Amino acid sequence: QQVSGTVSDKTSGQGIPGVLVLVKGTTTGAVTDIDGKFNINARSSDTLSFSSTGFTTVEEYVGNRTQITVSMDAAVLELGEMVVTALGIRKESKKLGYATTTVGGEALTENRSPNFMNTLQGKVAGVNISGLGTGPAGTSKIRIRGQSSISGQNNPLIVVNGVPIDNTNFGTNPGNAAADNSIGVRGGGNTSDGGDGLSSINPDDIESMTILKGATAAALYGSRAKDGVIMITTKTRGKSKGIGVSFNSNYTNETPLDFTDYQYEYGQGENGVRPTAPNPTSGQWSFGEKFQPGMTQVLFDGVTVPYEPQFDRVRNFFQNGSNLTNTISLAAATDKGGFNLSFANMDNQGIISNNKFNRKTVNLGFAYDLSSKLSFTGNVNYSNEYNQNPPNIANQDNSIPTALYNLANSMPLSLLDEKKYDAAGNEFVYSRFRNRTNPYWTIAEQFQNIRRDRLFGNLALKYNLTPWLFVQGRIGQDYWSRDQDFNNFPTGHASIAAAPAGFENGTYTQESRRFRETNMDLLISGSRTFGKFGIDFNVGGNQMYRRSDLNSVLVNDFVVRDLYTVMNGRVKDPIYGLSERAVNSVYGSAEFSYKSFLYLNVTARNDWFSTLSEENRSISYPSVSGSYVFSESFGTLPKWLKFGKLRAAYAEVGSDTDVAPYANNLFYGINANLYPNPAGAAQPVGGSQGNTLPNAGLRPMRATEAEIGLELRMFDNRVSLDAAVYQKTTNDQIVSAQISDASGFTNTLINSGKSRNNGVEMLLNLVPIKSSNFRWDLSFNGSYNITKVLSLLTDTPGERITVGTHVFNGELRQVVGQEMGQIYGFGYRRDAQGRQIFGGNGIPLRTTDLISFGSALPKWVGGINNGFVYKNLSVSFLIDFKLGNMMLSGTNFNAYRHGLHKATLQGRAEGGVVGVGVNDKGETNTVKANVQPYWEVVRSLALIEPVVYNGGYWKLRQITAGYDFGKHLPANSAIKGLKLSFVANNVLMLKKWVDNIDPETFGYSSDNLIGMESTGLPSTRSLGFNLNVQF
């Protein structure tokens, strides 16, 4: 019989076009017209199914009707109804009692950066991501809901397809007084950022990413998830039946940005004198004479050249970088399963000519149903990475950016390039500062190769015992080997001593590391409904085992010049290191539901940590969360309210992440080399190891987090809001506290710190304009977080520990009663009336103790995204911000002491500075101090006050413009989809407060050095395109 009817929207009452109407169990179907009307042939025993994106599917039994009127409910969630939660369990978003954010693959691929996490900067509420200005393969620092650990790790756990992977970071962090597991480099001379674990992932392989922000979301992941989880789901099968091929190509060009605003009135020289003889040339000092036409200077090579300013050195020294990624994927799907296989190559050229990064990845994901009961899924990711010459950064010595940013302002770059070698082929010394190595010489002579092979993946087997109960076993492994070799000090480096006769000086290190983490887990999961009540439950266990080892040989002096091998070395220092750790866990969760609007979820977990003593190693912790979809619990809702949900959660997580293996014992070791006794016989040298005082009584730390959230969708989904308020208290922290050197150690681990994060985060989406051809999406995400230190050893206000020191001066402290991450250092000494006090020599005096300059942690982080879609053209731009943080700028520290900062012009014309203030007797200061020593107090007295700044910024982060050619393609074309986008990243600095640098270019990945800026590579603006073709 012929059946006709109308399908309408339950809320608006209007007809819905394009609804698929199917006779259930057949391929007979029809589609509704523009008014929502349809016609179809069906028998009276048939059932019709009505489905459309964005609406809940409705089924109607035909019976004897010829007219059927159907009204459809808007689906609860228009995008991504299902969310991947802990352990890889998919859940309906509305059931969740905690905050999550899901990001689709496209957000990571279209407008990308080499480390894909950096792409998300400013896009996710409550998530603070920082690239560090360390080069293409550099570390990405991610903080979810602020920092909670007083002196340890704050990294979220990275989980790929349900199994954790390693994210060890190889950033060097000189001055880090505490424990955050970053791995440094032996032998000195190397302060490059060796990258992290995320850089092994090709964003094209990511299907979606879910960020679990709170402890509740992470409760089932336990110890390492105290700071949230980033869950990455990679592609495992094609989207449609048959074989699909897609090709994606992404190219960006990176332009280095120069933010320096130095003085160019007085040129190089010291104490007001320009160089008139080859030496002393200042090289790194600009305390010379006022530039006058016709003046000359004699530089280090003895040649007379004009004494004139040299501008634009940042732009002239650094070149444009580039990034090219090509990915080809093959995907297939059948009724039983499918696979996704991709190959990708990424070539990155850094802004320093010899810095290159290549990554080849192969990713295979697959799923197959062996029977209706037994199925398996798996994925394997292989990456081969070759990072060449990541530059040294953020250190005083032997660092290209430091030497360049402090170069005397009348030193021509061309001269440094031409005259980098002296007659003997060694570094031509251009400054009395012999460790400010000529950057051209560094590029020519210093090398570093980091090669990593990495294989990670997992295999899961699932068996459905009954339709409502399954058991799943899974094994995952992350294995990498990393070979690194570098000449810490190339032969001829001006800062090192000559070798004995017959040898060439220099230092070379060769390291080989292996890492393996295995995770085995078993999960029993069931789901039942009893009338209006439902229950889902999971019970499982996990065994984690991690082993890493290291072979390293450091050699000094060479037999044959320019041959950097271990055998060629004269003095050899080998080491081997091995560490293991394991965590065993059992856990369970249960979720109770009432109708489709009330959900309650409880979890419990117990961990046993190998790093802690037997009596302290077990910890159990619970979580409870609830969700109330009030829009579904009432019959009548205001018309404007489409969806409303209230959620609440409370969770505890225990952790040992800040305890390195074997931290609870004192260990003794024997030095690699013997030492001669008076008779010349070699004798062993040894002793207790390490600068951290061991503590056998350490207990696991415990984080407790409570959150309340609200989700609303209103006005036809044109306004939607997701907001959360949370409080997270981290107790029994394992704090690495600096202690007196006179104890014999530099720091110790104590179990005592307590901190509290309070924050609000929200995501507001607006659709101000929506018409058939045009749509404007406005999205704002913002978070406010403040973390206070509640106790250290005791809860006495003012009690403090030092967790990191700047490589120059100043330090980072945690102080009871204050915000976390206080920058401390010496300031100008002032009297009771606030007048600055000067010494008898007219030079500023410093405060008697270190004083606080405020917290280095941002309070406000967020972004505003505007998206416009007109037909097939889409354009978006993102503005992001970080506000409320202080920073200590090492670049400006050097700019002051070397006479480049504009402030150092004060007193130059007068032949000296008469500081405004008083002497120590309270009389007005009249003593004229020489300009150079006046500013050198930043170094000699560690007086940092002039170089502490507000570290916040507003940036136009991204512009993306894409055109989808898909609709222009003929229906029978071999090409099924084609999209081309133009992308721009780090487009414009809208507002900053720090002089001479981009406040984002920090060299350190460590949280114990936040706010401690030291010159890194300049940030870059990237422009490029992304081409995606589907076959």
Next chain:
Amino acid sequence: TSINPVFSLNNAVINASFVSTIVQNEIGIVQQMVSPNSGVLTGANFNQDNRDGTSQNWIRYYRTVIRFSVDVLESTKDQPTRSNLYNMARIWKAHAMMVMTDSYGDVPYTEAGKGYSEQVLLPKYDTQQAIYNDIIKELTEATAALDAAKTVETADVLYGGNIALWKKLGNSLLLRAGMRLSKVDAALAQSTVQKAVQGALMEVNADNCVIRHDANYTNQVGNMLNATEANNFYLAAPFANHLKNTNDPRLGSIAVRYVGAKSGPEQNAARANIDPAVQIGMPFGFDNSGIVGEAAKAGLASFYDYSQVDRTRMVKNTAPMFLVTAAQTQLLLAEAIQRGWATGSAEQAYQKGIRLHMEQMALYDARSAIAGSAIDAYIAANPYDATKAREQINTQYWIASFLNGPEAFANFRRSGFPVLTPNPFPGKAIKGNFINRLTYPNSEISVNKANVDAAIARQGADDLDTKVWWDK
């Protein structure tokens, strides 16, 4: 498993070699070396406080020498079979603590190095007086308790476990400690010296307490002077002139001048001249702009033309570092005799001290060796003068302690000799004529403030002017 604690003592011994910042601080204060450059090299050259530099010996000594010594003490105190090792560590710790307290005044002592054994994270500071009282007790007891009949620690790198030599070190240190108190407590000084001279003292250079450096364990001062600061430190005029004016053959052992050098790189082997006659020391009072004119006045090509301490001989990076020597000991003995605190001939001890130090030159480098005839000639030309004995002895002590900055600095403060002209550099940060102590590390002010404050309340402000107890 466990390691033999003597290996830890070896570690303490090797690490007692001083850090490179003694060149800009202690060696500069006694006017033996100077740099015209500011910034990191600021220190005695400008009479200014450079906290980064003043803290380096503190950090090295407490983190290594004292930590490892205390560790040896803890692990051997109840082991009668290792009593020699126990007593060697007591002597070694006493020496380290003298260096610390002489430099800074009140310092952590009783609680120092006990981070692990007693979980003392923030040790209290003891008064210098209390520290010296205990050092004297420790040296006396430990030296007496050393016994060649018990286990001999042959793996010891300082003396190969030789008990006689360790006893000489103990007695010589006791003599040093006693003499240090001559100004503040003459009675205690005398009684201590009398105890010391009852035993055997260092008499030959083979008795010296020396850290022998090699390719793996290098001399930090030598490292710096051959690397980053190779062209930045010079032999200071007061020291060079004294040697020159007295025709001291040691000038030829110590100095080199790169004649005509106009730049750092021009300080090459072809220009190197070690003839004492051509040596010209760099005067105090100039920064690197002022020194340009001063060098021109002296007829030099540039400031790179001033004499340096020879980086290929005395301060090569494998050069030994002498901590306690027979020469120093004999000179202290000469003063003790002169004061009537010991018997013997002051003149003989004085001359023996000079001779020993001149002979010691060969131990730095064969090319620094001084011929016996030259030594005899010098001694003959510079006879002992009983009326100027203190000045003569302590001026020789100044020379004999060259490159041992902390000891030269301490003895200069105690004895007041040699008579030096205050550094005329304008813009000094001190109120007096000379720097009287080094300032505490920033890290101590940062983490151990209560104890630092207590020390400051007792001894005076944490600046370069405050005098330590025995200097009052």
